[in-house]
Amino acid sequence: MSYCVNCGVELDDTARFCPLCHTPVLNPNQPVDAAAPTPFPEEPGQVLPAVKRDAAILLSAMLVSVAVCCGVLNLFLRPGQTWSLYVIGAAAMLWLWLVPPLLARGMHLLLRLLLDIGAVALYVAAIALGMDGWSWYLGLALPIILWGGALLLLLGLVLRVNRHSVLTTVMVLTGSIGLFVVGVEFFIDRWLTRSWDPGWSLVVLTVCGGLLIPLLVVRRVPSLREEVRRRFHV
Numbered sequence: 001m002s003y004c005v006n007c008g009v010e011l012d013d014t015a016r017f018c019p020l021c022h023t024p025v026l027n028p029n030q031p032v033d034a035a036a037p038t039p040f041p042e043e044p045g046q047v048l049p050a051v052k053r054d055a056a057i058l059l060s061a062m063l064v065s066v067a068v069c070c071g072v073l074n075l076f077l078r079p080g081q082t083w084s085l086y087v088i089g090a091a092a093m094l095w096l097w098l099v100p101p102l103l104a105r106g107m108h109l110l111l112r113l114l115l116d117i118g119a120v121a122l123y124v125a126a127i128a129l130g131m132d133g134w135s136w137y138l139g140l141a142l143p144i145i146l147w148g149g150a151l152l153l154l155l156g157l158v159l160r161v162n163r164h165s166v167l168t169t170v171m172v173l174t175g176s177i178g179l180f181v182v183g184v185e186f187f188i189d190r191w192l193t194r195s196w197d198p199g200w201s202l203v204v205l206t207v208c209g210g211l212l213i214p215l216l217v218v219r220r221v222p223s224l225r226e227e228v229r230r231r232f233h234v
């Protein structure tokens with residue numbers, strides 16, 4: 001058995017280079033054994049893809065079990081009210097969030113987000129149906145869900161392009177929170193008073209803006225960016 005002369009890591013008999021620091025392996029007492037099997041696969045496709053189907057089946061079974069148990073309990077506990085529909089709806093929403101991404105390998109992020117947003121909209125619609133509240137659903141809940149969904153899609157799109165930049169991620173996230181809150185207050189105001197009198201959301205937006213300015217400066221100045229990268233290990 002050899003050890004790397006540079007970093008000291010234990011080396012496999014088949015290693016010609018240290019896998020960590022790439023220092024060539026020269027041990028006259030133990031020549032490289034090229035015939036022995038390597039400790040890791042060298043060709044793509046040798047590692048079997050992780051089986052996520054089992055996890056999907058288990059998750060589905062758990063959610064169905066919860067839905068059925070609550071449905072049965074509803075027959076005995078307050079049978080006049082359909083409270084179990086809310087739990088069943090929540091289980092269906094969780095299923096849509098969790099299981100399709102497990103089954104469809106490499107599912108596109110935007111498709112996944114669209115599915116998630118659709119699941120939320122459907123669940124809240126089911127609640128509105130149960131409470132006979134179509135007016136608040138269409139006037140308040142749906143616009144907020146769509147606004148949040150649009151921002152989420154935008155966020156997903158930007159982060160997909162800049163997935164390795166932590167600074168960009170933090171900036172886009174901060175900006176999205178500010179915009180979302182303004183939208184929420186706009187829709188609430190419009191629903192309650194038919195006018196828009198921005199108040200608390202502007203405070204949140206200003207805080208987000210205040211956070212964005214130093215981040216923007218750090219992003220623009222290469223020396224600062226490097227300093228932040230080193231200090232925060234990003």
Ligand SMILES: [Zn+2]
Binds near residue numbers: 005
């Ligand atoms: Zn090494």
